[in-house]
Amino acid sequence: MNFEEIYDATPDGTWEAPGRVNLIGEHTDYNEGFVMPLALPHTCRVEAARREDGVLRLHSADIGKGVVQLRLDALAPGSPEAGNWAAYPAGVAWALREAGLGVGGADLHFTSTVPVGAGLSSSAALEVSTALALNDLYGLALRPEQLARISQRAENAFVGVPSGIMDQMASACCTAGHALHLDTRDLTQRQVPFDLAAQGLRLLVVDTRVSHALGDGEYAARRAGCEEGARALGVQALRDVSFEGLDAALERLDDPVVRGYVRHVVTEDRRVERAIGLLDAGETRAVGPVLTEGHVSLRDDFQVSSPELDLAVDTANGAGALGARMTGGGFGGSAIVLLEESETDKIGEAVNSAFAAAGYLAPHLFEAVPSAGARPL
Structure with missing residues (x-):
């Protein structure tokens, strides 16, 4: 099913964010160290449209368990209605609002080619694609590294996984033909030809x-x-x-x-x-x-x-x-x-x-x- 069939509407736009492999620098990111990931051609793609009623609706073509509907003002870490895969995009919306940013409702439809559970950051691709879509839908003008920070907060505080920043930074900031040399303490980055x-x-x-x-x-x-x-x-x-x-x-x-x-x-x-x-x-x-x-x-x-x-x-x-x-x-x-x-x-x-x-x-x-x-x- 596509966006139009699910929501009986036309999306305002389409965004995507990739998975990653890490060339070197493993379990160093939450120790404020150095990493060097590269983005994969495998991506999580999201079609999205604004809503004006404070409702967040989420659908995945890959999981196929129907539409998850949430009220933004009721989102909180541990929300049972945002369990499983939906916690990741719901957590991004929550983190944006917790940061004082004016995010309202949205309809989101996800498709992904990033293998799940393969250590290739399917969760970060899901988070970053959501963050970028909401950023553009609501004119937040956040930079890629800010989107990565928001996505990491969603995973840490909302989902409950104490991950470092590498996966989200790779998904948000990598460039084609390069590996990303990242200092996770201050997010200084350099694109290394690869x-x-x-x-x-x-x-x-x-x-x-x-x-x-x-x-x-x-x-x-x-x-x-x-x-x-x-x-x-x-x-x-x-x-x-x-x-x-x-x-x-x-x-x-x-x-x-x-x-x-x-x-x-x-x-x-x-x-x-x-x-x-x-x-x-x-x-x-x-x-x-x-x-x-x-x-x-x-x-x-x-x-x-x-x-x-x-x-x-x-x-x-x-x-x-x-x-x-x-x-x-x-x-x-x-x-x-x-x-x-x-x-x-x-x-x-x-x-x-x-x-x-x-x-x-x-x-x-x-x-x-x-x-x-x-x-x-």
Whole structure:
């Protein structure tokens, strides 16, 4: 069904926002560190029209459970009527109003090509597309980074997932052909050219089809552990622990789990810096081993990998990839593989065969092409 069939009206406009993969810099965003995501060509698209009665109506072509109808003045975190997927766009409307912005009612119809539960930020695409649509419908003139902040507040305070800012900033601010080098403390950003095709390279996404759910407590536990480490070390955030002073810092921590979290975050920030230096020097192939180092750290120190992700990474590297790692929050989802274009079929076949031999679901493999951020259509 399209917008006209659902709402018996014509939309005022259409907007879309992409999912993302993160090249390097995992679980560093809520530690005020560095990340480097890129937007995918997969997007969440929303058709929308203003309403003048304070009612928000939401419909998803992909979930197909009918229209969710809410009153804006009744929205609050934990609202049972805004449960499941509808909490994300409802939370954006709530966050805009909480910020004192003049947002009224709207009819919204969503379609998405971002795989859900694959660690590719389908929720951020849903939030940012909603924020951009309401921004334009009500003439709010918010900048992309402001839309990202509003979207993050929706996810944190309304939905209840304590995510960092990376996913929303990637969806709102990425540009085609580039990776986004982002300092999550002050949102300083730089678009880094990332034209793999011109160098005979590809970035392959391996969606393990093991759905992850960041609201199940494991993600929150990692964040709480990082905050505990920062308090114990007397710093605002783990970003303030220097790489050179890491060994001394670790000696001050009694909890071995927290020690692993701290070691991952500090070394991961350093890996982002290394990757940037290599890309700036035109040594893109040398980024591969940095990716693999990041996976080992996420697996062993941060403990957020899974058997399927480990198999994807190990198999790809064993078949000749330049490097590979899990991407996203973990506990399932996707891995990325940096490889020579000429090796794509061989490595893809190796991963498929390994999953079949292990009795896992067949993974979904596709190329990550650096794409544009949120935009009107």
